[in-house]
Amino acid sequence: MDKRKKITIALLLITTLQLVNYIIFQNYKGSIVINTSASWSINLPAWLFFCLTLLAFTLVFYLAHLCNPPWPYSLVILVAAGLSNLLDRFFYGGVVDYIDIKIWPVFNLADIIICGATVVFIWHFLFRQRPACNKH
Numbered sequence: 001m002d003k004r005k006k007i008t009i010a011l012l013l014i015t016t017l018q019l020v021n022y023i024i025f026q027n028y029k030g031s032i033v034i035n036t037s038a039s040w041s042i043n044l045p046a047w048l049f050f051c052l053t054l055l056a057f058t059l060v061f062y063l064a065h066l067c068n069p070p071w072p073y074s075l076v077i078l079v080a081a082g083l084s085n086l087l088d089r090f091f092y093g094g095v096v097d098y099i100d101i102k103i104w105p106v107f108n109l110a111d112i113i114i115c116g117a118t119v120v121f122i123w124h125f126l127f128r129q130r131p132a133c134n135k136h
Contacts, residue, residue, distance in 0.1 A: 006073065010080040017084035017110050021096040028098065033106045036094035046089075053086055072124045078117035081110040 024032060037043045044052075060079065085108075088095045097106040 006076045009073065010076050010083075013077060013080040013113070014084050014087070017081065017113075018087060018091075020109055021084075021088060021092075024098050025092060025096050031098060031100075033097045033100075034092055034094040035097045035106070050089070053082075057082070072121060072128075074117045074120035074124055078114055078121055081113040081117065084110045085114075 036046065038049050057079070060075075085095045088110075095108065095110075097108045097111075099108060099112075100106045
């Protein structure tokens with residue numbers, strides 16, 4: 001049951017983030033930035049960024065399979081928000097960024113969720129007991 005709950009949360013989060021991006025993209029075109037580069041506007045070729053993203057997701061899923069940890073909700077949320085930004089690249093040619101606080105590069109709701117989930121995941125990783133990995 002826990003696995004279904006986590007998948008449901010991930011799908012709901014991806015759907016919500018994509019819906020928010022679609023509404024903002026359709027109604028506030030003058031206020032958005034389509035970020036075609038990596039985090040904090042680091043310029044990478046699109047193919048390289050895509051490959052690095054897929055490599056990161058593959059590594060996360062491989063380690064999860066190898067070590068079979070109980071996936072904390074923070075990791076589920078982190079992966080879902082990251083996938084939402086990846087979907088933006090397919091649908092819009094880049095990540096739809098719309099929050100501009102002037103002292104930081106423009107970002108979006110998924111970026112906030114990624115940062116928060118990363119902090120919680122690191123705390124979980126450092127201070128919770130980790131299961132031993134299987135030796136294949």
